[in-house]
Amino acid sequence: xxxxxxxxxxxxxxxxxxxxxxxxxxxxxxxxxxxxxxxxxxxxxxxxxxxxxxxxxxxxxxxxxxxxxxxxxxxxxxxxxxxxxxxx
Numbered sequence: 001x002x003x004x005x006x007x008x009x010x011x012x013x014x015x016x017x018x019x020x021x022x023x024x025x026x027x028x029x030x031x032x033x034x035x036x037x038x039x040x041x042x043x044x045x046x047x048x049x050x051x052x053x054x055x056x057x058x059x060x061x062x063x064x065x066x067x068x069x070x071x072x073x074x075x076x077x078x079x080x081x082x083x084x085x086x087x088x
Contacts, residue, residue: 004030016040 004019018034020027035043
């Protein structure tokens with residue numbers, strides 16, 4: 001996964017981009033290792049709109065029933081719905 005790291009120089013600052021995959025343990029490990037190795041002054045995280053809204057309202061999931069989440073929520077590959085269907 002080392003090829004998922006790109007470093008650029010911008011206005012005298014080194015910026016390191018770490019490409020990740022959603023819900024990937026390998027991505028989490030790569031990010032942790034990169035932060036530990038570089039020890040940056042700042043860490044920035046790109047979030048899509050839905051993840052940003054979820055961070056703004058963490059109690060939203062507490063009031064949502066598990067069945068409703070499994071039935072309605074699906075990522076782009078449909079993996080949540082496919083995982084749910086295996087148990088039906």
